[in-house]
Amino acid sequence: MSSVFVYCEIEDGQVADVSQELLTKGRTLANELKCKLEAIAIGSKLDKVGDQIIPYGVDTLYIADDERLFPYQTLPHTSIVVNLFKEQKPQIALMGASSIGRDLGPRVSSALHSGLTADCTSLVIGDHYDKKQDKNYENLLYQIRPAFGGNIIATIINPDCRPQMATVREGVMKKEILDPKYKGKVVKLDVAKYVNDEDFVVEIIERHMEKSKVNVKGAPIVVAGGYGVGSKENFKLLYDLAEVLGGEVGASRAAVDSGLAGHERQIGQTGITVRPKLYIACGISGQIQHRAGMEESAQIIAINTDPEAPINAIADYVITGDVAEVIPKMIKYYKKNSK
Amino acid sequence: MKAYNIIVLAKQVPDTRNVGKDAMKADGTINRAVLPAIFNPEDLNALEQALRIKDQFPESKINILTMGPGRAADIIREGLYRGADGGILLTDRAFAGSDTLATSYAIGQALKKMGKIDMIIAGRQAIDGDTAQVGPQVAEKLGMLQITYVEEVLEVTDKTVTVKRRLENGVETAKCPMPLVMTVNGSAPDCRARNAKRIMKFKKARTVTELQKENEDYTALYNEHPDLMIQEWTVNDIETDASQLGLTGSPTKVKTVENVVLQAKDSKVISAADDEIEAMMVELIKSHTIG
Numbered sequence: 001m002s003s004v005f006v007y008c009e010i011e012d013g014q015v016a017d018v019s020q021e022l023l024t025k026g027r028t029l030a031n032e033l034k035c036k037l038e039a040i041a042i043g044s045k046l047d048k049v050g051d052q053i054i055p056y057g058v059d060t061l062y063i064a065d066d067e068r069l070f071p072y073q074t075l076p077h078t079s080i081v082v083n084l085f086k087e088q089k090p091q092i093a094l095m096g097a098s099s100i101g102r103d104l105g106p107r108v109s110s111a112l113h114s115g116l117t118a119d120c121t122s123l124v125i126g127d128h129y130d131k132k133q134d135k136n137y138e139n140l141l142y143q144i145r146p147a148f149g150g151n152i153i154a155t156i157i158n159p160d161c162r163p164q165m166a167t168v169r170e171g172v173m174k175k176e177i178l179d180p181k182y183k184g185k186v187v188k189l190d191v192a193k194y195v196n197d198e199d200f201v202v203e204i205i206e207r208h209m210e211k212s213k214v215n216v217k218g219a220p221i222v223v224a225g226g227y228g229v230g231s232k233e234n235f236k237l238l239y240d241l242a243e244v245l246g247g248e249v250g251a252s253r254a255a256v257d258s259g260l261a262g263h264e265r266q267i268g269q270t271g272i273t274v275r276p277k278l279y280i281a282c283g284i285s286g287q288i289q290h291r292a293g294m295e296e297s298a299q300i301i302a303i304n305t306d307p308e309a310p311i312n313a314i315a316d317y318v319i320t321g322d323v324a325e326v327i328p329k330m331i332k333y334y335k336k337n338s339k
Numbered sequence: 340m341k342a343y344n345i346i347v348l349a350k351q352v353p354d355t356r357n358v359g360k361d362a363m364k365a366d367g368t369i370n371r372a373v374l375p376a377i378f379n380p381e382d383l384n385a386l387e388q389a390l391r392i393k394d395q396f397p398e399s400k401i402n403i404l405t406m407g408p409g410r411a412a413d414i415i416r417e418g419l420y421r422g423a424d425g426g427i428l429l430t431d432r433a434f435a436g437s438d439t440l441a442t443s444y445a446i447g448q449a450l451k452k453m454g455k456i457d458m459i460i461a462g463r464q465a466i467d468g469d470t471a472q473v474g475p476q477v478a479e480k481l482g483m484l485q486i487t488y489v490e491e492v493l494e495v496t497d498k499t500v501t502v503k504r505r506l507e508n509g510v511e512t513a514k515c516p517m518p519l520v521m522t523v524n525g526s527a528p529d530c531r532a533r534n535a536k537r538i539m540k541f542k543k544a545r546t547v548t549e550l551q552k553e554n555e556d557y558t559a560l561y562n563e564h565p566d567l568m569i570q571e572w573t574v575n576d577i578e579t580d581a582s583q584l585g586l587t588g589s590p591t592k593v594k595t596v597e598n599v600v601l602q603a604k605d606s607k608v609i610s611a612a613d614d615e616i617e618a619m620m621v622e623l624i625k626s627h628t629i630g
Contacts, residue, residue: 110479191343209509321611
């Protein structure tokens, strides 16, 4: 039975969170399919990544280690992944919906003529009956994602081409080590057999990576603003509330697109996924793409002038009112009662 | 003076950012007719980068390639108003139902007919699908290098392009050989506005199909102004393998589409009155949710 495969992103010798999350999901899918979980790490000085990756239940980890393979470049990484997939013929391949995975995934899928679904919010194994061909497909990967402005949820399948490829954003799946002593093998690839010298055509002149200073994902309380907040002045109120409560400020895509907040704060399918103990949605209508990034919050407060806003349906407290009026009162009564 | 042949890939998309209540029909399907069709926002960022290269190397040529229904000719007119030299509309029922891979195949085959290309510039992704796949897949189909997440073209020399890439955790400056496919982020500069003189000049630009519909005879005009002819290519104008087109050529299939149904929680509905807000804050403090 061919395997479930995860492409692991490595930065500074550390496996990216999104890859760890996919390894966890990959193990679950592999168990269900009764197949192996395999992974590939491509980069430079990868001696220690095995200790980070195998405990997720990885049966075989392939390593392509060459100083030219870090930082990521499209052509060499594609070449290694494509050639390895041609050999190993995985049935499923997962990548992060990151700037690396979204660069690599489509290129690999085109080279192998296999379908790829971007930004999945759920991955499930299921069957499919094709009426036209009167053919039953067993154990396909259902690649589930919101589409069309979040008005629909589509289940995409890949009946005939392999691997079935999907990208998933960081934070959507949960990461969990299976067994710190898991026995998996490490296979070091002979890089020269998988990639040509001519593939190294891009010269990376400068590279400046930093962990985002904004940590919306880890905040216990998120005060998020949407287009309905209306102005930058009103948005400042959200920062005030977040500071008083010890939280962070998030934003909907509409707020980010209209310049009210930075991209690093965007919550939702195409942003980050958060699970705080309290989510305060201010002036957010709550399209499904936004909800995909916050609906697992323990408690939700929705502040909206529109009593019919979709977000209200999943809120624990619905406050029908103006953000500019409600937030100062929340600050006032928090200060009054918290001591 | 050096000149470059630049193709901008652009898509006409429904404006999913402003989906109103009437956008969904009672049966759960999308009512496309009520959604305004717009120039995909990041494709405008891509066009601006192309125009900046043309500003620097005025002999360069910018052509827009778009695939879609007949009305997508609007995209090419919009490009002409803003400074593009011309465009091609790739339109055929044979392309209907294409996933990203079948789309990339069709676009790739069209590009192969467009002569020697130095740069193909596209938006990072389209707002109706957000997949960011077509740019890289077109590059693969053409065997070209791709450089994604471009925020700024810093330098163009004889054989190389140096770009600044905006990645989720940082920035990268990369020097890349031509030819190449670039995809441009929304964080790149906005596209310049339409030029009034160009609107006057190109508002009559039409595809042959549009002319036939309007029952107008622009033959004389086109003989005089061939630049007002928007080229229209069907599947017969490009070399294709039918098994790679449309639904048949799409490895991914949509199994089900569900309308979004909200499962209502038991919500407490309160007003902005002081006593109600205070009662809520007290509850949250007592339950140790805050404080």
